[in-house]
Amino acid sequence: xxxxxxxxxxxxxxxxxxxxxxxxxxxxxxxxxxxxxxxxxxxxxxxxxxxxxxxxxxxxxxxxxxxxxxxxxxxxxxxxxxxxxxxxxxxxxxxxxxxxxxxxxxxxxxxxxxxxxxxxxxxxxxxxxxxxxxxxxxxxxxxxxxxxxxxxxxxxxxxxxxxxxxxxxxxxxxxxxxxxxxxxxxxxxxxxxxxxxxxxxxxxxxxxxxxxxxxxxxxxxxxxxxxxxxxxxxxxxxxxxxxxxxxxxxxxxxxxxxxxxxxxxxxxxxxxxxxxxxxxxxxxxxxxxxxxxxxxxxxxxxxxxxxxxxxxxxxxxxxxxxxxxxxxxxxxxxxxxxxxxxxxxxxxxxxxxxxxxxxxxxxxxxxxxxxxxxxxxxxxxxxxxxxxxxxxxxxxxxxxxxxxxxxxxxxxxxxxxxxxxxxxxxxxxxxxxxxxxxxxxxxxxxxxxxxxxxxxxxxxxxxxxxxxxxxxxxxxxxxxxxxxxxxxxxxxxx
Amino acid sequence: xxxxxxxxxxxxxxxxxxxxxxxxxxxxxxxxxxxxxxxxxxxxxxxxxxxxxxxxxxxxxxxxxxxxxxxxxxxxxxxxxxxxxxxxxxxxxxxxxxxxxxxxxxxxxxxxxxxxxxxxxxxxxxxxxxxxxxxxxxxxxxxxxxxxxxxxxxxxxxxxxxxxxxxxxxxxxxxxxxxxxxxxxxxxxxxxxxxxxxxxxxxxxxxxxxxxxxxxxxxxxxxxxxxxxxxxxxxxxxxxxxxxxxxxxxxxxxxxxxxxxxxxxxxxxxxxxxxxxxxxxxxxxxxxxxxxxxxxxxxxxxxxxxxxxxxxxxxxxxxxxxxxxxxxxxxxxxxxxxxxxxxxxxxxxxxxxx
Numbered sequence: 001x002x003x004x005x006x007x008x009x010x011x012x013x014x015x016x017x018x019x020x021x022x023x024x025x026x027x028x029x030x031x032x033x034x035x036x037x038x039x040x041x042x043x044x045x046x047x048x049x050x051x052x053x054x055x056x057x058x059x060x061x062x063x064x065x066x067x068x069x070x071x072x073x074x075x076x077x078x079x080x081x082x083x084x085x086x087x088x089x090x091x092x093x094x095x096x097x098x099x100x101x102x103x104x105x106x107x108x109x110x111x112x113x114x115x116x117x118x119x120x121x122x123x124x125x126x127x128x129x130x131x132x133x134x135x136x137x138x139x140x141x142x143x144x145x146x147x148x149x150x151x152x153x154x155x156x157x158x159x160x161x162x163x164x165x166x167x168x169x170x171x172x173x174x175x176x177x178x179x180x181x182x183x184x185x186x187x188x189x190x191x192x193x194x195x196x197x198x199x200x201x202x203x204x205x206x207x208x209x210x211x212x213x214x215x216x217x218x219x220x221x222x223x224x225x226x227x228x229x230x231x232x233x234x235x236x237x238x239x240x241x242x243x244x245x246x247x248x249x250x251x252x253x254x255x256x257x258x259x260x261x262x263x264x265x266x267x268x269x270x271x272x273x274x275x276x277x278x279x280x281x282x283x284x285x286x287x288x289x290x291x292x293x294x295x296x297x298x299x300x301x302x303x304x305x306x307x308x309x310x311x312x313x314x315x316x317x318x319x320x321x322x323x324x325x326x327x328x329x330x331x332x333x334x335x336x337x338x339x340x341x342x343x344x345x346x347x348x349x350x351x352x353x354x355x356x357x358x359x360x361x362x363x364x365x366x367x368x369x370x371x372x373x374x375x376x377x378x379x380x381x382x383x384x385x386x387x388x389x390x391x392x393x394x395x396x397x398x399x400x401x402x403x404x405x406x407x408x409x410x411x412x413x414x415x416x417x418x419x420x421x422x423x424x425x426x427x428x429x430x431x432x433x434x435x436x437x438x439x440x441x442x443x444x445x446x447x448x449x450x451x452x453x454x455x456x457x458x459x460x461x462x463x464x465x466x467x468x469x470x471x472x473x474x475x476x477x478x479x480x481x482x483x484x485x486x487x488x489x490x491x492x493x494x
Numbered sequence: 495x496x497x498x499x500x501x502x503x504x505x506x507x508x509x510x511x512x513x514x515x516x517x518x519x520x521x522x523x524x525x526x527x528x529x530x531x532x533x534x535x536x537x538x539x540x541x542x543x544x545x546x547x548x549x550x551x552x553x554x555x556x557x558x559x560x561x562x563x564x565x566x567x568x569x570x571x572x573x574x575x576x577x578x579x580x581x582x583x584x585x586x587x588x589x590x591x592x593x594x595x596x597x598x599x600x601x602x603x604x605x606x607x608x609x610x611x612x613x614x615x616x617x618x619x620x621x622x623x624x625x626x627x628x629x630x631x632x633x634x635x636x637x638x639x640x641x642x643x644x645x646x647x648x649x650x651x652x653x654x655x656x657x658x659x660x661x662x663x664x665x666x667x668x669x670x671x672x673x674x675x676x677x678x679x680x681x682x683x684x685x686x687x688x689x690x691x692x693x694x695x696x697x698x699x700x701x702x703x704x705x706x707x708x709x710x711x712x713x714x715x716x717x718x719x720x721x722x723x724x725x726x727x728x729x730x731x732x733x734x735x736x737x738x739x740x741x742x743x744x745x746x747x748x749x750x751x752x753x754x755x756x757x758x759x760x761x762x763x764x765x766x767x768x769x770x771x772x773x774x775x776x777x778x779x780x781x782x783x784x785x786x787x788x789x790x791x792x793x794x795x796x797x798x799x800x801x802x803x804x805x806x807x808x809x810x811x812x813x814x815x816x817x818x819x820x821x822x823x824x825x826x827x828x829x830x831x832x833x834x835x836x837x838x839x840x841x842x843x844x845x846x847x848x
Binding site for chain 2: 302304323324325327328334336341342343344345346347348352355356357359360363366367368410
C-alpha cells in the first residue's frame with residue numbers, strides 16, 4: 001500500500017451550531033489526477049472544500065499534505081501549502097490588470113516600491129502556461145467570464161499550487177471555452193498538478209476525471225475510479241435512490257391551440273427577425289451557444305427588455321407588452337436564468353418569494369388574505385417538495401436546488417398559459433433535476449405551453465418535444481426531439 | 495421509483511412556521527428591544543423620577559415628532575433608498591403653515607396663495623388647522639413626488655436627488671419669508687396651541703398623533719400588498735421588476751409618504767412654538783435615519799421594519815432623558831447617540847455573519 005497522496009483528509013467532521021454538516025469524511029488525492037467531488041446540493045462538498053481552503057475549521061479528523069500531518073490556519077496558509085481554490089464567485093479585482101491580479105498579495109517589491117520587471121516576468125510565466133492569448137495589461141473588468149477563470153488558474157500556478165479546486169467551472173462557459181479548460185486540465189495533470197472538480201454535469205465528470213468521491217448528507221459514501229462507474233451507479237451513490245430515467249417519458253401532445261406566436265422580433269445588435277410559435281401542452285426547447293440571444297428574445301417577449309420591432313400574438317390576438325406586469329396579465333410567465341440576480345430576493349423569506357407575483361390576487365382592497373396566502377404556499381411547498389426549516393427561512397440559506405424550486409413555485413402560482421423557463425436546472429443537483437423535469441412535464445400535460453431555454457444538450461433533447469436552435473441572434477433551425485441528437489443540434493448552433 | 499422524499503419534512507416545515515417560533519424570531523430580529531429594556535431598568539435605578547408619569551410622557555412628547563419623520567424614513571430605507579430632504583421639508587411646512595394663519599409674514603406669490611387659504615379658513619380651532627394642514631401636506635406631497643420621479647424615472651441615486659431637493663427646498667423656504675421667522679400673533683396662538691401643547695386624558699396631543707400614525711403605517715407595512723412590494727423592491731429591485739411589480743410607482747409613493755410625514759411633524763412643532771421657522775428641521779434627517787438604523791432596518795433594503803424604528807426612537811429619547819435627569823451636558827448626548835448608532839449596527843452586522 002502506501003500510496004503517496006498529495007492531500008489526505010481523514011475522518012473530517014464539522015458542526016455549525018446544531019447542524020452536522022460533515023461526519024467522518026475521507027478524501028484522498030493522488031498527484032496529477034482530476035478527482036471529482038460529487039453529491040447533491042447540501043451534501044457537504046462546499047463545506048469540505050472550505051475546510052481545505054482554510055476558511056473553516058473542523059472538529060474532528062486530520063489533514064495530511066504530502067504525507068505530513070498539518071493544520072490549515074487560513075486561506076493564505078492554504079495557498080502557501082499549495083492548495084488553490086477557484087470559487088464560483090470570483091475573487092479577482094475588476095479594476096486592476098491581469099498582472100496585478102495574478103500577483104495580488106505577493107507583488108514583488110523592495111521596501112514598498114513595486115518591482116515591475118519581476119512582477120511581469122513571474123506573472124507572464126504563469127499566464128503563458130495557461131492562456132497565452134491574454135495580455136498581462138488587460139483590465140480584469142474587460143475580460144469575459146471564461147478569461148477571468150483562466151487568470152484565476154494562472155494565479156494558482158504562480159503560487160505553485162499542487163492542488164487546484166474548481167467549483168462548477170463550466171456553468172457559465174461556452175462549449176469552446178469548456179474544451180479549452182479541459183485541455184488545460186489535461187496539461188496541468190501532466191505536470192503533476194491535481195484538480196478537484198466539482199460539477200453537476202455528469203458528462204464532464206466522465207470525460208475529464210480519473211476518480212470520484214461521493215458525499216451524501218455530509219457523510220462519505222465512497223470513492224471509485226471513473227472507468228468503473230456509469231451514470232446510473234453514480235446517481236445511486238449520490239441520491240441513495242435508483243433513478244433509471246432522468247428525463248420523464250414523452251407522449252403525444254393532445255392539444256392543438258396555438259398559444260403564442262412571435263414574428264420578426266428584432267433588437268438591434270442582439271437578435272434579428274426571430275419567429276416561432278408554441279402550442280398548448282408543448283415543451284419547446286431553445287438551444288444555442290451562450291450569447292446566441294435566447295434569453296434576450298424571451299426577456300423582450302416578457303416586457304423586461306425593449307423590443308425594436310416585431311409582433312407578438314397570444315391566443316391568436318396581437319398584443320403589446322411594455323412591462324412584465326403586462327405580460328403576466330396576458331398569461332405569460334418567465335422564470336429567470338440567474339435566480340440570484342433577478343429571480344429571487346435572497347434576503348427575504350421563502351414566503352415573500354413564493355407569492356411575490358401573485359400576492360395582489362390574494363388580497364382584498366390591498367389587505368392580504370393570510371389564509372389564502374398560507375394555502376397557496378402550503379400547496380406549492382408540498383407539490384414541489386421544497387426542503388426548508390420553515391417558510392420564514394431566508395431564501396439565501398437554501399440549497400441551489402431548493403432556491404430554484406421556490407422561484408418556480410412563484411411562477412406556477414401565476415398560472416400562466418405560456419411559461420418561459422430559462423435554464424431550469426442551473427446549479428441544481430441531479431436528484432432535484434429529476435423532480436423539476438417532472439414538474440415541467442406535469443404543467444405541459446395540463447395544457448401549459450412551455451418554452452425551455454437550456455445550455456445542456458442532453459436536457460434539451462431529453463425533455464423537449466421540439467427544439468429551436470438559435471445562432472448569433474437568428475433562428476438557425478428547428479428539429480423534432482425524436483430526430484435530434486447532440487451532433488446535429490450542435491452543428492446548427494455553431 | 496419513489497421520489498417524494500420531501501413530504502414528511504414539508505409537513506414539519508409548516509408546523510414550525512406558525513407557532514412560538516414567531517416570538518423567538520422577533521427577539522432575534524429586534525435585538526434592540528432587550529437593550530431598551532435594560533436601559534430603562536438602568537434609568538430607574540440611577541434616577542429618582544424616571545418612572546414618573548410626568549417624565550415618561552415628557553419623553554414621549556419629545557420623541558413624537560421625530561418618530562413621525564422616522565416612520566417615513568423607514569419606508570424609504572426599506573426600498574434601499576434614503577431621503578435626506580425631510581429636514582428641509584419640516585422647515586418648509588412650518589413656514590407655509592404659519593403663513594396660512596398670518597399671510598403678512600410671507601412675501602411674493604406664495605403670500606398671495608396663503609392669503610387665499612387664510613380667507614377660506616374659519617375661526618374654529620379645529621377646522622382652521624385642518625384646512626391649513628391639508629394645503630401644506632398637499633404641497634409636501636408634491637415635493638415628495640419630485641423626489642420620487644427623479645429617483646424612479648430619472649434614475650438618480652436617492653442620496654443625490656434628495657440632497658438636491660434638500661438644498662432647493664431650504665432655499666425656497668427662506669425666500670418665502672425673507673429669512674425672517676414668522677412669529678404668530680397672540681390671538682392666533684390660541685387657535686393652534688391646543689394641537690401642539692394640549693393634552694387628551696393627560697397624554698400630549700402630538701403623542702396621540704404619533705401613536706395613530708404609527709398604527710396606520712405598521713398595518714400598511716405588515717398587512718398590505720404595498721408593504722410586501724416595498725420590501726421586495728428594497729431586497730432586489732430587478733427581481734421585483736421581473737416579477738411584475740411596478741417599481742417606479744411604488745418607489746415614488748414611498749417618497750411622497752416620507753415628505754408628507756415630515757410635513758406633519760413640522761405642523762405639530764409649529765403648533766406648539768407658534769412660530770413659522772424655515773430652518774426648523776435642520777439635521778432632523780439624522781435622527782430619523784439613526785432611529786431607523788438602530789432599530790435594525792438595513793440600509794441595503796428589504797430587511798427591518800416599523801417595530802425596530804419605534805424602539806430606535808424610544809432608545810434615543812430615553813437615553814437623552816436619562817442624561818438630562820442626571821445633569822449631563824446636552825453636547826454629551828450627541829456623543830452617546832453616535833455611539834449607540836455604531837454599537838447597534840455592529841451588533842446587527844455580527845448576527846448576519848455565518
